[in-house]
Amino acid sequence: MPRVEDLGVFIRLLARNALGVPMTQYTSHFRKPRAGAEMHIVIVDNGRTDRLGMDEFWTSLKCIRCGACMATCPVYRRSGGLSYDATYAGPIGLIINPTIDFHKYSSLPFASTLNGSCTNVCPVKINIHEQIFAWRKVIAEKGELPATKAAMMKAAGVILSHPRLYRFAVSSAGTALRFLPHFVVYNRLNTWTRGREMPETPRETFHAWWARNRGRQR
């Protein structure tokens, strides 16, 4: 905080957005050492000055560590803070960790549905979900996407940009999953089924249901 008077706003902001309480239990202010002692302050860069120079990502430095983004996130509020082997927790961590170790954390920004809940609650107005999306572009451009993911993204891009193809793919995949023998779905190539069951596929797509029930009313 640049000025003491700024503390009157930000100290309140922190506790209110962290736990919804008026104030943290202990808020200490150190100006100088106690009599007869020394005080040392160690400032660690930790990639922050590099991030300051990134047009799309420098505003993440405004973070006050309240954790509101973590509490609202549909993923992190279930999985807890220190998931995904990363020190900076929560949605804000998805955009901070890649500046600390780009290679190690290159898969983190993909662990998001981009629903934007984090951005909505952020008290210092960091556009978290937009930065998550921007990181995906950087990661793809720098060739950090695994080959299978890149291929799947390319295929998904084609299918999602052609509505007829998309509807055919969704209904035929659903039908196929219901009739395929067990070993075809549950094998080493499908990492999802190593520890989980496949979700049940609906007998009908929503699009087909709508056409059948409401389509003729117009």
Add this chain to the structure above:
Amino acid sequence: MTGRETILAAIARNRPSGEHPLPAIPRFPQPEEGGRVATFLREFTAMGGSVVTGSPETDTIELLRQKVSGTVICSAVPEIVGNRRLGDVAQPRDLADVDVAIVRALLGVAETGSVLFTETELRVNTLAYLAQHLVVLLDPNDIVSGMQDAYDRPEFHQAAYAVFHTGPSGTGDIEGVLVHPAQGVRTLMVAFIARRGARQ
């Protein structure tokens, strides 16, 4: 280059372009429903603090003396004499066996139910943390309206150490739920006692 020079040079190089003047900070009046003291008490008790109030038969100081008798008491106030002298403390850790610490607050904040201490009130900073229970004397006239008013105090530009306490120690690290106590005092009590020689 030293680490300091490296970091400062990188900041100068990477600083986002344009002017970024500091904003003027607006102040909004606090609602203070029921009055300032009532507002303070509401927030203070919501954060886990309790209040000691005497009766016509037993005044507050006498009631406090009765409450803490038979324990290791370390007092930093003239109103109550303890049995551990602060003047004898050689190391901050020597206060580890104190049961009850008694300190006067520099001020209270109605908005948040906080009390403020500096090293002048605490005399030994660990007193407010190593004791099992903390008793705070607070003059109702020392309660300010909001946090912004508290930060107007000159102590924030003078004291070596200043700290707001808001309820006894606690943590919200697990599942976002506040749990008392944690690393510091187990209970925090406030007693409204006017400063000696204070304005009437």
